[in-house]
Amino acid sequence: xxxxxxxxxxxxxxxxxxxxxxxxxxxxxxxxxxxxxxxxxxxxxxxxxxxxxxxxxxxxxxxxxxxxxxxxxxxxxxxxxxxxxxxxxxxxxxxxxxxxxxxxxxxxxxxxxxxxxxxxxxxxxxxxxxxxxxxxxxxxxxxxxxxxxxxxxxxxxxxxxxxxxxxxxxxxxxxxxxxxxxxxxxxxxxxxxxxxxxxxxxxxxxxxxxxxxxxxxxxxxxxxxxxxxxxxxxxxxxxxxxxxxxxxxxxxxxxxxxxxxxxxxxxxxxxxxxxxxxxxxxxxxxxxxxxxxxxxxxxxxxxxxxxxxxxxxxxxxxxxxxxxxxxxxxxxxxxxxxxxxxxx
Amino acid sequence: xxxxxxxxxxxxxxxxxxxxxxxxxxxxxxxxxxxxxxxxxxxxxxxxxxxxxxxxxxxxxxxxxxxxxxxxxxxxxxxxxxxxxxxxxxxxxxxxxxxxxxxxxxxxxxxxxxxxxxxxxxxxxxxxxxxxxxxxxxxxxxxxxxxxxxxxxxxxxxxxxxxxxxxxxxxxxxxxxxxxxxxxxxxxxxxxxxxxxxxxxxxxxxxxxxxxxxxxxxxxxxxxxxxxxxxxxxxxxxxxxxxxxxxxxxxxxxxxxxxxxxxxxxxxxxxxxxxxxxxxxxxxxxxxxxxxxxxxxx
Numbered sequence: 001x002x003x004x005x006x007x008x009x010x011x012x013x014x015x016x017x018x019x020x021x022x023x024x025x026x027x028x029x030x031x032x033x034x035x036x037x038x039x040x041x042x043x044x045x046x047x048x049x050x051x052x053x054x055x056x057x058x059x060x061x062x063x064x065x066x067x068x069x070x071x072x073x074x075x076x077x078x079x080x081x082x083x084x085x086x087x088x089x090x091x092x093x094x095x096x097x098x099x100x101x102x103x104x105x106x107x108x109x110x111x112x113x114x115x116x117x118x119x120x121x122x123x124x125x126x127x128x129x130x131x132x133x134x135x136x137x138x139x140x141x142x143x144x145x146x147x148x149x150x151x152x153x154x155x156x157x158x159x160x161x162x163x164x165x166x167x168x169x170x171x172x173x174x175x176x177x178x179x180x181x182x183x184x185x186x187x188x189x190x191x192x193x194x195x196x197x198x199x200x201x202x203x204x205x206x207x208x209x210x211x212x213x214x215x216x217x218x219x220x221x222x223x224x225x226x227x228x229x230x231x232x233x234x235x236x237x238x239x240x241x242x243x244x245x246x247x248x249x250x251x252x253x254x255x256x257x258x259x260x261x262x263x264x265x266x267x268x269x270x271x272x273x274x275x276x277x278x279x280x281x282x283x284x285x286x287x288x289x290x291x292x293x294x295x296x297x298x299x300x301x302x303x304x305x306x307x308x309x310x311x312x313x314x315x316x317x318x319x320x321x322x323x324x325x326x327x328x329x330x331x332x333x334x335x336x337x338x339x340x341x342x343x344x
Numbered sequence: 345x346x347x348x349x350x351x352x353x354x355x356x357x358x359x360x361x362x363x364x365x366x367x368x369x370x371x372x373x374x375x376x377x378x379x380x381x382x383x384x385x386x387x388x389x390x391x392x393x394x395x396x397x398x399x400x401x402x403x404x405x406x407x408x409x410x411x412x413x414x415x416x417x418x419x420x421x422x423x424x425x426x427x428x429x430x431x432x433x434x435x436x437x438x439x440x441x442x443x444x445x446x447x448x449x450x451x452x453x454x455x456x457x458x459x460x461x462x463x464x465x466x467x468x469x470x471x472x473x474x475x476x477x478x479x480x481x482x483x484x485x486x487x488x489x490x491x492x493x494x495x496x497x498x499x500x501x502x503x504x505x506x507x508x509x510x511x512x513x514x515x516x517x518x519x520x521x522x523x524x525x526x527x528x529x530x531x532x533x534x535x536x537x538x539x540x541x542x543x544x545x546x547x548x549x550x551x552x553x554x555x556x557x558x559x560x561x562x563x564x565x566x567x568x569x570x571x572x573x574x575x576x577x578x579x580x581x582x583x584x585x586x587x588x589x590x591x592x593x594x595x596x597x598x599x600x601x602x603x604x605x606x607x608x609x610x611x612x613x614x615x616x617x618x619x620x621x622x623x624x625x626x627x628x629x630x631x632x633x634x635x636x637x638x639x640x641x642x
Contacts, residue, residue: 066443068450130627136442137379141577142626145619152616163612258450265447297458304451309436312444 022176046283047178048236051185053263053279055232061270062193063225064205066140070233071256072147073120077234079160081116082169082241109172113238120234121227128226144254155249165248173242185232201225268314346484351607357491359599360498364553365576366591368546374586375522375542381449384573385456386422386547390554391564392464393418398472411474415555419548426547427540460566468565471558490560501549502592575618584635
């Protein structure tokens with residue numbers, strides 16, 4: 001079978017599988033069999049967080065840069081996609097009435113998500129380019145600042161709700177769309193990281209100067225990693241908009257960005273499986289500890305400090321489950337080992 | 345014109361607070377190359393320490409002696425807190441990668457914010473009046489005794505710190521540690537003690553800022569440290585990180601910029617202006633106004 005046909009079949013399989021799975025969990029496939037609404041909501045939100053954590057991990061884990069502005073990109077995508085669905089969505093749906101049920105809606109979802117992602121990507125470019133001149137902690141503060149600036153600007157645009165919040169977004173996406181894109185994100189990041197470009201990212205993380213000396217275009221590597229990551233964050237934001245149907249800038253403060261950082265730190269910076277597990281664990285722990293709400297963040301923050309002191313590589317470190325049936329050729333160095341860079 | 349002058353006064357007094365907090369950032373960054381994210385929260389704890397101390401001293405008229413006593417108490421509490429944070433959170437990761445210590449600092453900051461909400465309650469508290477209140481009208485501009493106190497105290501603190509770092513033996517040792525930790529250790533400098541002193545001093549100054557803000561704006565809450573901390577950090581970078589007069593200058597500039605944006609543009613842009621300044625600064629003069637450009641050593 002030619003590779004192209006095989007890939008196409010995989011794609012079709014994924015779409016059909018997700019349609020069936022979402023019908024099953026929402027109780028439309030077998031009467032009486034469904035996940036109740038509250039757990040389903042948690043599972044769906046976990047899916048959105050998986051996209052965000054895995055995409056942030058590309059910057060923070062694989063490229064070794066430090067971004068605390070992920071919520072900003074998510075906000076751009078959410079507001080962009082929401083705006084598109086409200087303003088352009090109805091006319092697109094009307095024009096595509098000849099498509100079978102759900103088809104026109106799917107087109108709207110993809111169009112709006114694409115719009116939100118492109119906007120977020122532009123944001124990523126704006127952050128990525130100045131980041132070339134900055135390292136480590138300065139970059140962290142700048143990304144944090146960008147995230148807050150984005151939030152303040154959205155707060156001041158009246159057409160998308162401003163301080164009232166943005167309501168009236170149609171409920172276009174649920175479990176199926178979210179997990180479809182979560183799987184696509186994981187596969188995409190896995191392919192990026194496994195490519196020769198991915199190895200340049202890791203080279204930048206391990207030693208930027210040495211990477212440059214070896215002919216790696218570090219500028220290109222860093223900007224592209226910001227670009228890919230922010231695009232995916234924008235997409236996740238769009239999904240959040242369609243799922244939540246209401247947006248407010250208070251959902252996108254830098255505390256939110258720090259939540260994503262907690263997820264990937266728990267799982268392990270530089271591990272895709274780690275990011276997925278971290279996102280799921282975070283959501284499960286957040287919901288599980290709802291009864292102890294005021295102790296919850298105290299616990300998470302202590303956990304963050306303790307992980308950094310005793311296991312800075314997180315649960316998974318740089319390890320990833322591999323579905324290749326041969327061992328990886330080389331072992332990657334973990335952070336915290338080898339010559340320290342703390343003192344200069 | 346009177347409005348302009350009034351905003352100038354308000355901006356300078358707000359800026360002095362930023363400057364005071366920025367001193368702590370600049371000292372710790374200078375010596376450890378670490379952004380002490382928790383510093384803004386130490387400032388919050390300082391405000392609460394002042395609040396509870398002044399409740400304990402409820403009796404008696406408001407007087408400057410009482411205010412000074414409360415301030416000293418809060419400084420002691422925060423100095424201790426700074427030492428504890430350094431010992432148990434930052435020292436174990438001092439030799440680790442930069443990202444590790446950064447995440448640790450974020451963790452400590454989150455911990456203080458949430459523990460603060462737990463212990464003090466999430467609602468704002470009203471700071472009792474400590475010192476007698478005067479207000480003067482000079483050239484149509486209202487000047488309050490709180491504003492004057494804030495301004496004078498922060499100048500005095502910066503001066504004290506400048507003399508300490510530049511003119512005393514401890515200061516020489518601190519500068520040596522900041523220049524090269526390992527070399528300083530080899531020369532017989534007790535590096536750990538210097539780092540502890542730095543944390544204690546920086547945290548004590550944060551407590552001063554916390555009590556002053558409690559006196560000036562009599563409302564404190566457990567999350568007040570986040571924005572003040574971030575803006576003070578921007579102030580430290582603006583002045584040139586590691587530079588003591590620079591921290592105060594940066595604080596004053598950020599305070600002025602913020603006050604004028606609120607007065608003449610829109611209050612909603614209040615939190616964006618500091619970050620905008622930061623980004624522009626890092627692009628065009630990353631070493632800050634008074635800082636010297638450091639060469640990257642390979």
